Amino acid sequence: MELAQPNWFTSWFDTPYYHILYKDRNDIEAREFMRNLVGFLKLPQGSKILDLACGKGRHSIFLNELGFDVTGVDLSENSISYAKKFENPTLRFREHCMCEPVNEQFDAVFNLFTSFGYFDHEEDNLRSIQAIKKEILPGGYGVIDFMNVKKVIKNLVPSEVKTVKGIDFNISRRVQNGFILKDINFFDEEEEFSYTEKVKALTLEGFHAYFEKAGINLLHTFGNYQLEEFNEHTSDRLILVFN
Known part of the structure; x- marks a missing residue:
């Protein structure tokens, strides 16, 4: 099924200016988050991870360095073209829209750095959640790392x-x-x-509604990349762990 109409991110993410504006994103922080997350989930080396909306692949590349078999997907042709330079037998990238399931299942599906809620149409956000559910192996995990909208x-x-x-x-x-x-x-x-x-102002309650419709179980919520308890007034992030 095609999206109803072109979306803002289709053009913006494919421009060189997007990467210029955000060139100073904190890779040290991203690496710390990945170490904390895979440690908390107790994912053994060799586990299959899907990095959903992976951009230029910075999380995927580091997860692969940690010993995981990683697939990164993103809608941006330019981002995937760049990320493919880093491919190896256990790291691969391809273009894909997150509101359609990847025809494969994984031990963990990560959607990181507020890469959700971009669609204009509500049904596309729900379809993305439903797709993630289909992509998780039995006993596996999904993780959405979103901004704390209220803060x-x-x-x-x-x-x-x-x-x-x-x-x-x-x-x-x-x-x-x-x-x-x-x-x-x-x-x-x-x-x-x-x-x-344009990002949907989704609160924890909003994600609860999606999860209920998709038959997803919310297991944990964290408020930062150190995986400390979520507080809607003070936390920087809303990190959801589910299956």
Whole structure:
């Protein structure tokens, strides 16, 4: 089944500007999270992991270095093309939309760094949850690492300018119709560009509703990459472990 219409991320994630703007993401923090997570789940080396919406593969590559058999999938052609440079017999990447199940099952399915809730249509978010359920082997785990929406909204920075590689990214943020939106405007080589990131403002209650419809059992909730207890007022993240 095709998505009803083109989505914002289809074009934005495939531009070089997306990777320029976010080039300083914290790889040390990401590695610590992966170590903590696979340790908590007690995943033995050689376990099969699906990195769902893997981007350029930074989590996939490190999980593979830890000894896991990893498949990374993403909708961005450019991101997958880059990630494929790192492929080996136990690390592979391919283009795929997360709202359709991968025709394979895994010991763990990870959806990391707020890579959920991008779709305009509610049914596509539910289909993504249902797809994850189909991708988990019996006795396996699913993990969604999302922002803590209540804290994000409370501390929303309305506007700022970030200068990266000589480009001034004018960024404004707002909450509208149940989504958190980030407008990104900039000039480069005498051309004006404008993109809007749009993520559904999903709370723990919202995920509960999806999980109930999909027949998923929520096992644990954590509030940061050290896997400390989730608090809706103070936690930076909402990390869900389920099967």
